[in-house]
Structure formats: structure tokens, C-alpha cells
Amino acid sequence: MKFKPTYNKKDVEVLTDECLYKGFFEYRKLTLRHKKFSGEWSEPMSREMMVRSDVVCVLLFDPVADKILLIEQFRPAVLKSESPWLLELVAGMVEEGESDExxxxxxxxxxxxxxxxxxxxxxxxTPSPGGLVEHIRMYAAEFDSSLVDTSKIHGLDSENEDIKLHLISSDDAIALLKNDVENASTIMGIQWFALNKNDLLARWCV
Known part of the structure; x- marks a missing residue:
């Protein structure tokens, strides 16, 4: 089944678009109106939006060893959690002119x-379509786990990255879904993998 939305972007009218702040993130204030399900137009409304670059996430899978490589790093936005060190997929923002690959x-x-x-x-x-302008595109990637040294710390010092590697079996990765994995892209990536692993193996192990 493929969902077809009732309307498309032609059914939205942006009346004003104002930049409130521009730094690592950008904040914009939109005044807009949109077509309602009744066929009428809504009243003008204002919405503040946080804007950031699109992101590519990578689920690293070794089909020969049947292992998945996850990363662990500090995330300040989850200081209220028991631990702000999260288990994640590899990910990065798309710079201008770059392809996802x-x-x-x-x-x-x-x-x-x-x-x-x-x-x-x-x-x-889209992780939070009510107030965040960001698209995350997910990829599965084949790699050779025999070349991985989990004792090494990775990441760029210039980006304050301090990354630890976790190489685990695909079954153990899927079992993480029963626990409190707090990173949305990690949860969805592993769920996709659990549903599509056999098809992926059929394509990659020919």
C-alpha cells in the first residue's frame, strides 16, 4: 500500500517568511494558510520553524559475519535521560553540492x-514535522567487520566528536528494540533491517 496525501504543496500559500536567527541552526517564522479537508482555505497562521540541513543515516551491516556496527556518543539534548550517551547509526548532514552517497x-x-x-x-x-524543517534519509551499507578495531575512538576533534564503536550480531541489534533506545533513526533503521534482512541478504549475497 502506498499512501497518497489528499493535497500537495500547491495547496499551501506562504504569505510571509522571516528569518529570526541564523547560526548552526536557523529559525524562521512563516505566516501561511492551507487548504482544509472541507475544500475551504484556513485562516492565516504563524508558525516558528527550526531549519537545518538534510541528514543521511547509515546502518552498517556485514552480511558475511552477520554483524552490525553502531556508534556511541554524547548528546547534550538528552541530559534529562539516565545517560546522555546514545547508541546510534552513523550519520551526517548533507553539505551543499554533496550527494547522499x-x-x-x-x-x-x-x-x-x-x-x-x-x-x-x-x-x-521527517523527525518533527510540526516545527523542524529537516529530512533524514536512511541507507543500509555493506562493510567488512574484520577490519574494524573497536578499541579505537573515532570522530573529528574539530567537531567535538568522541565516538566509541559497538560491533554486535544482527540478532543482538534487533533485540535492542525491546529496550529504551532513545535515538529515533536508530530505532527505525533497526526496525527496517528486521523486516527486510532476508531480502537484503538475497540481493547482497549473490
Whole structure:
């Protein structure tokens, strides 16, 4: 089944678009109106939006060893959690002029020290469409886990990255879904993998 929305972007009218702040993130204030399900137009409304670059996430999978490589790093936005060190997929923002594949290969090398072989698109999503302008595109990537040294710390000092590697079996990765994994892209990436592992193996292990 493929969902078809009732309307499209032509059914939204942006009346004003104002930049409130521009730094690492950008904040904009939109005044807009949109078509309602009744066919009428809504009254003008104001919405503040946080804008950031699109992101590519990479689920690193070794189909021969049946292992997945995850990364652990500090995240200040979850200081209220028991621990602000999260288990995540490799990920990075798309810079101007970059392709998703270039981002996936660059970030896999920077954050995990691995070279990616085959790369396969999984899906895309918007993490918080009510107030965050960001698209996250998910990929599965083939790598050789025998070349991974989990004792090494990875990441760029210039970006304050301090990344620890966790190489685990795919079954153990799927079992993480029963626990409190607090990173949305990690949860969704592993869920996709659990549903599509056999098809992925059929394509990669020919």
C-alpha cells in the first residue's frame, strides 16, 4: 500500500517568511494558510520553524559475519535521560553540492573508520514535522567487520566528536528494540533491517 496525501504543496500559500536567527541552526517564522479537508482555505497562521540541513543515516551491516556496527556518543539534548550517551547509526548532514552517497561514505569513514562497499536506500522521514524543517534519509551499507578495531575512538576533534564503536550480531541489534533506545533513526533503521534482512541478504549475497 502506498499512501497518497489528499493535497500537495500547491495547496499551501506562504504569505510571509522571516528569518529570526541564523547560526548552526536557523529559525524562521512563516505566516501561511492551507487548504482544509472541507475544500475551504484556513485562516492565516504563524508558525516558528527550526531549519537545518538534510541528514543521511547509515546502518552498517556485514552480511558475511552477520554483524552490525553502531556508534556511541554524547548528546547534550538528552541530559534529562539516565545517560546522555546514545547508541546510534552513523550519520551526517548533507553539505551543499554533496550527494547522499558521498555523505554516507565520508561519515562512515570519519565516525566508524570503515569503508563502505554496497549502499542501499531504505527510506526517508521527517523527525518533527510540526516545527523542524529537516529530512533524514536512511541507507543500509555493506562493510567488512574484520577490519574494524573497536578499541579505537573515532570522530573529528574539530567537531567535538568522541565516538566509541559497538560491533554486535544482527540478532543482538534487533533485540535492542525491546529496550529504551532513545535515538529515533536508530530505532527505525533497526526496525527496517528486521523486516527486510532476508531480502537484503538475497540481493547482497549473490
Amino acid at each position: 558521498e555523505v554516507a561514505r565520508r561519515e562512515s569513514l570519519e565516525e566508524a573508520g570503515v569503508s563502505v562497499n554496497r549502499l542501499e536506500y531504505m527510506f526517508k522521514f
